[in-house]
Amino acid sequence: MSKLKVIGEKINGTRRPVAQAIEQRDAAVVRDLAIKQAEAGAAWLDVNAGTRSSAEPDDLVWLIETIQPVVEIPLCLDSANPAALAAGMRIVERTPMVNSISGEPQRMEGILPLVAEHGCSVIALSMDSAGIPATCEGRLRVARRLMAEMRAKGVPDDHVYLDPLAMTLATNTDGAKVTLDTIRAMRQEFPDAHLTMGLSNISFGLPARSHINRAFLTLALAEGLDSAILDPLDREMMAALIAAELVLGQDHHCLSYTRAFRAGLFARSEVATTRA
Numbered sequence: 001m002s003k004l005k006v007i008g009e010k011i012n013g014t015r016r017p018v019a020q021a022i023e024q025r026d027a028a029v030v031r032d033l034a035i036k037q038a039e040a041g042a043a044w045l046d047v048n049a050g051t052r053s054s055a056e057p058d059d060l061v062w063l064i065e066t067i068q069p070v071v072e073i074p075l076c077l078d079s080a081n082p083a084a085l086a087a088g089m090r091i092v093e094r095t096p097m098v099n100s101i102s103g104e105p106q107r108m109e110g111i112l113p114l115v116a117e118h119g120c121s122v123i124a125l126s127m128d129s130a131g132i133p134a135t136c137e138g139r140l141r142v143a144r145r146l147m148a149e150m151r152a153k154g155v156p157d158d159h160v161y162l163d164p165l166a167m168t169l170a171t172n173t174d175g176a177k178v179t180l181d182t183i184r185a186m187r188q189e190f191p192d193a194h195l196t197m198g199l200s201n202i203s204f205g206l207p208a209r210s211h212i213n214r215a216f217l218t219l220a221l222a223e224g225l226d227s228a229i230l231d232p233l234d235r236e237m238m239a240a241l242i243a244a245e246l247v248l249g250q251d252h253h254c255l256s257y258t259r260a261f262r263a264g265l266f267a268r269s270e271v272a273t274t275r276a
């Protein structure tokens with residue numbers, strides 16, 4: 001098991017198979033994704049109904065009711081819509097993570113009170129009504145304001161998952177650098193907060209995405225990322241994660257690494273090495 005807390009990304013209505021499953025109320029597809037991600041080591045399951053339409057509260061409630069009987073791990077309710085999150089909160093059994101608040105007033109006012117009331121963890125995006133700041137300093141400014149507001153509402157720092165925001169390299173080749181710099185700065189300034197992000201965003205629109213995702217994850221780990229929204233069914237990604245944690249001195253007695261080896265996580269690369 002990795003030190004990094006994995007939030008499984010696959011139950012997301014912006015993905016075609018999930019959109020279809022939601023529309024047809026096909027529980028088997030959703031449950032299969034939930035069980036497989038939990039078995040692959042996810043600590044949380046992201047649940048995103050994938051729409052800003054009026055159906056979002058019902059769709060999110062259906063997803064939660066479909067998933068929670070088949071896994072024991074908590075859910076990460078992924079929506080910008082306060083009404084959908086409030087509906088989800090009413091029926092969710094294990095205290096969820098809320099994904100997410102930001103500096104946008106309707107999210108601050110509509111979602112932060114829910115978080116404070118239920119004592120949940122919460123992801124805080126470093127963006128506001130003006131959008132996503134282009135620079136590390138700009139994102140830090142937003143994070144400072146969000147931290148101040150959450151502290152004022154009694155949310156402890158270790159319930160907060162700051163998101164420095166990853167965006168695709170396809171449209172901005174400096175983008176990952178800004179994100180990595182922001183991770184380092186956030187880690188320094190808010191040592192008790194967690195840091196997470198949507199890792200796969202980095203490779204949207206590019207081919208062979210998994211290679212980019214893995215390189216980015218490794219660098220982000222070195223800067224202090226301690227959680228990520230990613231695809232735990234990508235075995236090579238999980239192998240890269242376990243190996244990077246070992247190299248960073250976070251795997252005492254190589255316990256996780258050797259355990260993952262015995263469980264067969266490195267099976268494919270091992271065959272390649274034998275042949276060489």
Ligand code: THG
Pocket residue numbers: 009010012015048078099100123163165166197198199200201203209210213229231
């Ligand atoms: N921050 C926070 N929450 C988020 C995001 C974020 N939630 C949504 C998103 N961004 C993170 N989730 C996903 C889910 C799926 C994909 C990307 C981000 C995705 N999936 C590909 C697919 O399904 O085809 C496969 C992934 C791959 O090949 O790498 O692209 O930034 N707080």
